Amino acid sequence: MSAVRTKFVILAAALAFLVAMAEAHSWADCVDWRFKDPKKEGWSTKDGECFGWARKFPVTSKTPFGDLDSASPNRHYQQNPKDFTSCSDGKHGREPGADETRQNPISKAYGGRYGTMASGKAGDMMCVRWPAKNHAVKNEKDRGVFISMPPSPTTSDPKQKDLDDMVIAKLSYKNCSNISGDTDHTPCGGCFKIPSDRKPGTYMVQWRWELNDNEWYTSCWDLKVDAATKTKPKSKAGCPANLETGL
Ligand SMILES: *[C@@H]1O[C@H](CO)[C@@H](O)[C@H](O)[C@H]1NC(C)=O
Numbered sequence: 001m002s003a004v005r006t007k008f009v010i011l012a013a014a015l016a017f018l019v020a021m022a023e024a025h026s027w028a029d030c031v032d033w034r035f036k037d038p039k040k041e042g043w044s045t046k047d048g049e050c051f052g053w054a055r056k057f058p059v060t061s062k063t064p065f066g067d068l069d070s071a072s073p074n075r076h077y078q079q080n081p082k083d084f085t086s087c088s089d090g091k092h093g094r095e096p097g098a099d100e101t102r103q104n105p106i107s108k109a110y111g112g113r114y115g116t117m118a119s120g121k122a123g124d125m126m127c128v129r130w131p132a133k134n135h136a137v138k139n140e141k142d143r144g145v146f147i148s149m150p151p152s153p154t155t156s157d158p159k160q161k162d163l164d165d166m167v168i169a170k171l172s173y174k175n176c177s178n179i180s181g182d183t184d185h186t187p188c189g190g191c192f193k194i195p196s197d198r199k200p201g202t203y204m205v206q207w208r209w210e211l212n213d214n215e216w217y218t219s220c221w222d223l224k225v226d227a228a229t230k231t232k233p234k235s236k237a238g239c240p241a242n243l244e245t246g247l
């Protein structure tokens with residue numbers, strides 16, 4: 001190989017690396033993360049476990065945490081400001097991402113090679129986890145992650161401008177369990193409360209991260225809100241009935 005050619009190859013490799021860095025963008029990796037120990041909450045695999053995933057999330061692909069951006073199709077979806085399609089359909093977008101359209105029935109996006117649908121009760125705390133993808137570092141501004149959820153179950157996904165009026169939480173993007181030396185695979189996350197007025201039913205939920213001004217990435221899932229169980233213990237023989245009501 002000539003010296004000039006070698007230089008070119010090195011330059012091309014450096015460029016490819018820069019592009020790969022620039023394209024390292026995030027997505028919701030788990031949408032029902034539960035901590036193992038409430039006194040030691042964190043986002044690393046040793047700190048918790050996932051119980052719910054976004055639509056059509058390829059759980060059986062065995063891709064290591066934070067690597068689905070190198071999968072085909074990419075998991076990260078960057079909205080195109082021309083249309084701001086709420087959830088990736090695999091076609092629209094600056095970076096189209098993987099298909100996260102609402103399925104009919106909704107359950108078609110879950111089970112088998114996909115993850116389980118998230119569920120909870122009104123008032124429950126839900127936690128979401130995402131990979132830092134080199135953007136939870138000091139010199140980057142934290143514009144936040146917005147969680148949107150409609151006030152009642154919808155028959156189709158709301159448009160982005162409507163979801164903007166349905167924000168139920170703003171999370172810090174940089175709330176991470178740092179892995180020293182690996183700002184790409186560092187796991188991050190945040191928790192929000194299912195609003196206490198949400199009636200039982202299946203709701204769409206959107207995770208929307210602003211990386212740069214008006215540069216947005218989204219992940220979408222369905223959340224089955226179960227009826228809050230009125231915890232009225234069954235009366236046990238010998239227990240005075242009025243103990244149940246606390247009177
Ligand atoms: C994680 O690293 C970032 C900088 O990369 C720093 O701002 C943040 O405080 C660190 N978080 C923890 C919990 O150490």
Ligand SMILES: *[C@@H]1O[C@H](CO)[C@@H](O)[C@H](O)[C@H]1NC(C)=O
Nearest residue numbers: 041042043171175189190191
């Ligand atoms: C930040 O992460 C910690 C776990 O490391 C979690 O306990 C906490 O709830 C998170 N904060 C927010 C605002 O979501």
